Amino acid sequence: MKELLAGIDVVDDPDVLEGLSHDDAEWAPYGKALAAVRPRTTEDVRRVVAACAERKVPIVPRGAGTGLSGGANAVDGAMILDLSKMNRIVGIDAENLTVTVQPGVVNNDLKAAVAEHGLWYPPDPASAPWSTIGGNVSTNAGGLCCLKYGVTRDYVLGLEAVVGGPAGAYGTVVRLGRRTTKGVSGYDLAGLFTGSEGTFGVITEITLRLRPARREAPRTVVGAFGSVVAAGEAVAAITRAGLLPAALELLDRTCLEAVENWKHLGLESDAAALLLAQLDLPGAAGDEEATAVAEVFRAAGALWAEQSTDEIEAEALFAARRLAYPALERLGPVLTEDVCVPRSRVPDMLSAIEQIAARHGTTIATIAHAGDGNLHPLILAPAGDEGARRAAQAAFEEMLGAAIAMGGTVTGEHGVGLLKRAGMRQELDPGVLAMQVAVKQTLDPLNLFNPGKVIG
Amino acid sequence: MKELLAGIDVVDDPDVLEGLSHDDAEWAPYGKALAAVRPRTTEDVRRVVAACAERKVPIVPRGAGTGLSGGANAVDGAMILDLSKMNRIVGIDAENLTVTVQPGVVNNDLKAAVAEHGLWYPPDPASAPWSTIGGNVSTNAGGLCCLKYGVTRDYVLGLEAVVGGPAGAYGTVVRLGRRTTKGVSGYDLAGLFTGSEGTFGVITEITLRLRPARREAPRTVVGAFGSVVAAGEAVAAITRAGLLPAALELLDRTCLEAVENWKHLGLESDAAALLLAQLDLPGAAGDEEATAVAEVFRAAGALWAEQSTDEIEAEALFAARRLAYPALERLGPVLTEDVCVPRSRVPDMLSAIEQIAARHGTTIATIAHAGDGNLHPLILAPAGDEGARRAAQAAFEEMLGAAIAMGGTVTGEHGVGLLKRAGMRQELDPGVLAMQVAVKQTLDPLNLFNPGKVIG
Numbered sequence: 001m002k003e004l005l006a007g008i009d010v011v012d013d014p015d016v017l018e019g020l021s022h023d024d025a026e027w028a029p030y031g032k033a034l035a036a037v038r039p040r041t042t043e044d045v046r047r048v049v050a051a052c053a054e055r056k057v058p059i060v061p062r063g064a065g066t067g068l069s070g071g072a073n074a075v076d077g078a079m080i081l082d083l084s085k086m087n088r089i090v091g092i093d094a095e096n097l098t099v100t101v102q103p104g105v106v107n108n109d110l111k112a113a114v115a116e117h118g119l120w121y122p123p124d125p126a127s128a129p130w131s132t133i134g135g136n137v138s139t140n141a142g143g144l145c146c147l148k149y150g151v152t153r154d155y156v157l158g159l160e161a162v163v164g165g166p167a168g169a170y171g172t173v174v175r176l177g178r179r180t181t182k183g184v185s186g187y188d189l190a191g192l193f194t195g196s197e198g199t200f201g202v203i204t205e206i207t208l209r210l211r212p213a214r215r216e217a218p219r220t221v222v223g224a225f226g227s228v229v230a231a232g233e234a235v236a237a238i239t240r241a242g243l244l245p246a247a248l249e250l251l252d253r254t255c256l257e258a259v260e261n262w263k264h265l266g267l268e269s270d271a272a273a274l275l276l277a278q279l280d281l282p283g284a285a286g287d288e289e290a291t292a293v294a295e296v297f298r299a300a301g302a303l304w305a306e307q308s309t310d311e312i313e314a315e316a317l318f319a320a321r322r323l324a325y326p327a328l329e330r331l332g333p334v335l336t337e338d339v340c341v342p343r344s345r346v347p348d349m350l351s352a353i354e355q356i357a358a359r360h361g362t363t364i365a366t367i368a369h370a371g372d373g374n375l376h377p378l379i380l381a382p383a384g385d386e387g388a389r390r391a392a393q394a395a396f397e398e399m400l401g402a403a404i405a406m407g408g409t410v411t412g413e414h415g416v417g418l419l420k421r422a423g424m425r426q427e428l429d430p431g432v433l434a435m436q437v438a439v440k441q442t443l444d445p446l447n448l449f450n451p452g453k454v455i456g
Numbered sequence: 457m458k459e460l461l462a463g464i465d466v467v468d469d470p471d472v473l474e475g476l477s478h479d480d481a482e483w484a485p486y487g488k489a490l491a492a493v494r495p496r497t498t499e500d501v502r503r504v505v506a507a508c509a510e511r512k513v514p515i516v517p518r519g520a521g522t523g524l525s526g527g528a529n530a531v532d533g534a535m536i537l538d539l540s541k542m543n544r545i546v547g548i549d550a551e552n553l554t555v556t557v558q559p560g561v562v563n564n565d566l567k568a569a570v571a572e573h574g575l576w577y578p579p580d581p582a583s584a585p586w587s588t589i590g591g592n593v594s595t596n597a598g599g600l601c602c603l604k605y606g607v608t609r610d611y612v613l614g615l616e617a618v619v620g621g622p623a624g625a626y627g628t629v630v631r632l633g634r635r636t637t638k639g640v641s642g643y644d645l646a647g648l649f650t651g652s653e654g655t656f657g658v659i660t661e662i663t664l665r666l667r668p669a670r671r672e673a674p675r676t677v678v679g680a681f682g683s684v685v686a687a688g689e690a691v692a693a694i695t696r697a698g699l700l701p702a703a704l705e706l707l708d709r710t711c712l713e714a715v716e717n718w719k720h721l722g723l724e725s726d727a728a729a730l731l732l733a734q735l736d737l738p739g740a741a742g743d744e745e746a747t748a749v750a751e752v753f754r755a756a757g758a759l760w761a762e763q764s765t766d767e768i769e770a771e772a773l774f775a776a777r778r779l780a781y782p783a784l785e786r787l788g789p790v791l792t793e794d795v796c797v798p799r800s801r802v803p804d805m806l807s808a809i810e811q812i813a814a815r816h817g818t819t820i821a822t823i824a825h826a827g828d829g830n831l832h833p834l835i836l837a838p839a840g841d842e843g844a845r846r847a848a849q850a851a852f853e854e855m856l857g858a859a860i861a862m863g864g865t866v867t868g869e870h871g872v873g874l875l876k877r878a879g880m881r882q883e884l885d886p887g888v889l890a891m892q893v894a895v896k897q898t899l900d901p902l903n904l905f906n907p908g909k910v911i912g
Contacts, residue, residue, distance in 0.1 A: 167887030431623030
């Protein structure tokens with residue numbers, strides 16, 4: 001193998017390899033990898049895939065490892081493809097509102113680079129300071145502003161990928177999708193690869209759609225509520241009122257306290273839950289939108305609701321939202337839920353979460369892209385406490401069932417990976433699962449690309 | 457067969473059957489169908505598919521037959537599934553901004569129904585008064601406002617379909633996708649079915665995302681240009697200026713005259729081309745946007761450019777845009793092109809079209825979703841003139857080559873159907889074509905669903 005990989009960085013230090021063998025998902029199992037490589041070009045990836053196929057070595061691609069479902073976890077004997085060195089912005093095409101990047105470019109680095117051209121890449125998972133575009137595409141990452149601006153899928157125009165199977169020998173490079181804004185020439189394979197968690201091939205280049213930058217800073221409206229369920233009712237009321245914020249986030253008291261104790265941002269945490277709305281209509285329409293949102297919050301029973309006039313304060317609140325996950329992780333292992341329910345069921349789901357927490361005696365902190373119905377209950381379990389761990393696991397599974405019963409899904413944006421495989425089997429009907437398996441077998445007949453993930 | 461289909465409307469009148477055996481694509485061949493059925497329920501479709509599979513009868517689904525690529529054309533011995541009677545709006549869920557419909561619902565009927573709830577379904581192909589949502593989903597239809605609001609694909613959340621192959625026997629009903637705004641539970645099969653032109657199965661129900669209705673009428677800015685290429689330069693300048701109209705349409709003089717001679721809307725047609733921009737930012741921001749667009753038009757060399765202050769006039773202009781195709785069809789057979797190029801190449805493509813028309817001595821009228829780079833050169837050929845027909849065909853193929861050479865695609869929104877199969881083979885690399893064929897064979901191993909279309 002080594003000579004086949006000459007000139008490519010190979011990692012075999014056991015500690016480094018161990019670190020590269022899993023993502024950020026607590027409790028998702030991972031195996032013992034053979035080695036890791038750090039390709040820098042598509043040609044490097046092509047050679048690695050061809051060499052692995054020759055020896056039937058499974059290939060596990062990864063970016064920054066910020067995933068929360070175990071999608072980047074190694075299987076025994078796998079070659080890990082660490083794509084973080086493939087971090088070149090290949091080209092920004094301001095005339096056509098597109099950017100082409102290697103998969104290892106960090107989301108926020110991409111945002112910053114295109115901002116210099118007056119352009120904006122909206123998808124903003126909370127991991128944006130660390131996570132890579134390749135990982136974002138592989139999981140079809142969401143984020144805060146997808147309420148108004150859509151998810152990663154809505155921005156992927158074209159992909160280059162190293163594949164095997166019908167396209168040719170393992171190690172064949174293909175270009176899927178297009179560079180134009182529209183196009184229906186053949187089946188939408190770029191869309192199919194988006195969210196496929198590396199199970200069809202290795203993505204080596206991505207062309208993304210961009211938008212013109214927003215001309216003014218968005219407005220922020222904060223509402224404080226006496227219970228998380230009351231906050232959920234306000235979310236449903238926002239939709240009913242025909243309002244479309246750029247983001248509508250929920251943070252409960254446990255999350256706020258965890259962030260405040262860590263970062264001392266000066267956040268008050270007397271309320272049971274805060275809703276943060278970001279409004280970005282320009283000019284006077286934006287002011288009207290902000291006023292309307294605050295009014296809906298008040299009418300829905302907010303303790304208080306007001307437009308933040310202080311940009312630093314507004315930024316601190318959204319920073320708190322983004323920092324909630326790492327802040328809670330400091331307190332011990334966190335099992336992250338990612339259910340998504342129809343918006344009208346957000347209050348019901350929040351209520352179900354409280355009941356499940358009570359029933360299992362677990363602490364569950366909740367952050368949510370509430371406007372999308374996408375909730376992230378974070379189940380806390382002290383390290384080493386086996387009983388707490390079992391209770392957390394039971395609560396986790398029960399929340400999946402509750403979401404499905406409400407017409408929801410077990411994963412809104414984190415992906416199936418390893419942690420949601422059982423949930424997915426609960427959610428999808430057997431015919432659909434069989435179609436998924438068949439498509440995987442067709443595009444990866446040797447089952448070498450990230451085996452065991454999604455439909456494994 | 458007849459007893460298997462008891463209770464389902466069967467059409468065997470040869471004239472009616474002939475009319476149901478093709479869509480609106482000139483010159484696309486069609487075969488002699490066995491019969492047509494008009495199912496009213498998913499169960500009807502299930503029975504038809506099962507009965508056809510038993511006898512290996514190919515199944516050709518169709519909606520209103522407004523397609524322009526031959527995607528709904530019969531093959532010999534086919535059973536035509538006319539879904540136009542499955543036109544029930546199953547449910548409007550205003551709380552969750554979704555609507556669920558049967559496939560035969562007409563686009564504009566859907567728009568009108570959701571408008572009563574203060575909601576908006578943006579995709580607006582020019583065929584919206586006649587074309588069905590099932591057809592729109594099957595071709596991933598675009599339209600005028602996809603520049604800002606995306607194509608049909610961006611609105612499809614979930615599908616019910618009658619399939620065969622891995623899911624079970626032909627006639628198995630599956631639910632793909634979801635009802636929530638986000639979701640990544642398994643591969644995106646609903647996305648894969650969208651734009652697959654009925655080649656994977658028959659779509660029997662569709663859940664679509666909606667948006668809150670716009671609160672005020674959009675503004676219209678009209679620019680008149682001395683040449684179509686000059687109009688194309690103005691389109692590129694709009695993007696460079698960071699402006700994002702809801703629609704940005706081009707009509708050349710031939711189109712304007714054809715509409716005016718037919719409908720007498722009072723359109724002036726002294727300019728070589730008009731650009732119509734629709735701007736929908738609310739309030740003062742919308743006025744500023746309209747002013748900025750008019751200024752860009754003037755700076756790009758418009759003969760004149762102004763905001764239409766007369767709503768009836770503005771409506772007439774967009775009506776002219778929508779009527780251009782039928783107006784030209786009155787003059788004789790029209791071969792419709794649907795290339796899409798990067799926006800910056802719109803002037804080059806318009807120039808190439810003029811050169812191709814001159815070279816082949818054909819008349820080509822052009823309408824375009826110019827802001828998207830999606831051009832519809834309409835090649836006119838007098839009925840019965842075989843030489844003109846050959847010239848038109850040659851011009852058609854040459855335009856596909858020109859679009860591909862500019863980094864474009866052979867079909868922006870009409871679909872591959874029969875007319876773009878050769879163009880698609882030119883556009884996509886052999887590996888990608890092989891993947892497409894493999895996916896089709898996997899999901900439809902008997903090749904019963906709309907055989908010969910897309911990858912045929």
